[in-house]
Amino acid sequence: MFLFKSNENNIFKKILPIKYLALSIMIVWTFIASSLLVWNISTKKKGTLENAKIEARTLIRKDILYREWNSMHGGVYVPVIKDTVPNKYLNILERDVETTSGTKLTMINPSYMTRQVHEIENKRDGVKGHLTSLNPIRPENLPDAWEEKALKLFHKGKKEESSMEVIHNKVYLKLMATLIAEKRCLKCHAAQGYKEGDIRGGLSVSIPLLPHKNIERQQIQTLYITYSLFWFVGATGITTGFFFLIKKIKNQITNEIKIKDQERLQGVLEMAGAVCHELNQPFQAVLSASEIIQIKIEHEESISEEVSILIDELKKMGTITENLMNITKYKTKKYLNGSIIDIDEASNYNTHKKLKGKNK
Ligand code: HEC
Structure with a gap:
């Protein structure tokens, strides 16, 4: 957890x-x-x-x-009509004339x-x-x-x-x-x-300006649409890139965890192998000595030899547990198809004992 x-x-x-x-x-x-x-x-x-x-x-x-x-x-002459009357501000000779047929003309x-x-x-x-x-x-x-x-x-x-x-x-x-x-x-x-x-x-x-403004409004609308699309494409790119990176990092971390877990499991297996290997021999010796003791007791024979075997083997077991409790480094040795912890090498208990022995 x-x-x-x-x-x-x-x-x-x-x-x-x-x-x-x-x-x-x-x-x-x-x-x-x-x-x-x-x-x-x-x-x-x-x-x-x-x-x-x-x-x-x-x-x-x-x-x-x-x-x-x-x-x-x-100035040019035009026929006089309702909306085109002689210009009172135009003071000029022959402002108003008549054609030969009598049509009235005025100068414009x-x-x-x-x-x-x-x-x-x-x-x-x-x-x-x-x-x-x-x-x-x-x-x-x-x-x-x-x-x-x-x-x-x-x-x-x-x-x-x-x-x-x-x-x-x-x-x-x-x-x-x-x-x-x-x-x-x-x-x-x-x-x-x-x-x-x-x-x-x-x-x-x-x-x-209204007709011009109408054209302008349409053009601005197009600009809004174009730029929104333009922005959207960019934003999608940025978001995709972000999620891609996140995914990559998450994968990387999960892989690291997997590798670490595997390493841990490997260590546990090697340790279990070593313990089994080291304890097996004294355990077998203790078992067979105990069986002999059982038989000898039935025949009322002396069991002192077997008892000393028992003590020796139990001492060996004690050393093994001391060694196990004093493991300071990772050392392995080949065993069967794989490898197991080399308890003697990995523990500093022996060196202590050796040093202590020397000092005595
Ligand atoms: C045939 C005579 C005539 C000619 C040629 C003429 N004008 Fe005028 N113009 C007038 C009269 C009369 C007025 C005032 C009444 C009106 O607005 O019709 C006037 C008015 C104007 C006004 C308006 C201001 C005002 O005085 O009321 C301007 C500006 C003007 N003329 C410029 C010109 C220019 C520039 C030319 C030459 C390209 C020109 N005119 C030629 C007769 C003339």
Whole structure:
């Protein structure tokens, strides 16, 4: 029972450091996997904003291109309809004309055109575009607080401004770019004192982030699944390795115990063999002397010879037991098919006796 407990202790002591090691590896592994996941998610989120910015820039670029086409013609004439009435802020000769057949035409300046296109764009795609300036001809073109800040930065040399904005409970990416007064623009804007290359204002677009966020959510979900699998594979590897090692150690210890037990049994057998061997001869002598004594007593003969044999043999037995009690080392000799303890050699009783004898 005690032996078993100490073996259990032995196994426990050997396994404990491995348990701690496995636990540490698992913690490090979990940390690595989750750090990679967090890093990947933040990269994805940055990517979403970057994609929205690219979309916003593309829209602005197209707006500017169409505006350039318009200013290339110094404004373009369109038929007057319910939604397209003459621009009261456009003070230009021949703003309103009539075709030979009597159709009324009015000149559309780039800004007016952009505004109308933005209205259509807003209805269709939810994109909000706004043309503005710190010094507007048309008061409705005044910037909001965000645009005002951006325009002031443009005057200090910045070319673009963007951020995430919540408008009417919806998240947008708002991006604004500068509008530079070119030669073509001066036909209508020179009167305000603008020169070529001046910052005339800015064009802002607000892109709804929801579609981008939806894609991002899907990508992040995939990341979660991929990383969970990634972590799981690693964790399984670590756990399997741990159990494999434990099994190996347990086997090793059980084997050691088996070998020790066998060695012990071997010792016991050798001792038993030696005792039997040593005691057998005096025992036989005592037995036969006793039998002779029995017969001689019946015939009333002298038994003194046999009694002295008995005493001699019993003394031998005494020496053997003394030797047995004084065994100090492991010595064997060949006996029959195996080996037995060499009691004389293994015991230090004889040497004592010999020394004592010499001293006397
Ligand atoms: C045909 C005349 C005309 C031309 C050409 C023209 N604009 Fe304008 N622009 C106007 C008028 C008129 C307004 C104000 C009314 C409005 O918003 O329609 C205006 C408004 C603007 C605004 C909005 C701020 C404000 O002043 O109300 C900006 C910015 C602007 N123009 C930039 C430009 C640039 C840059 C060019 C050259 C690429 C250009 N415009 C060419 C007539 C013109």
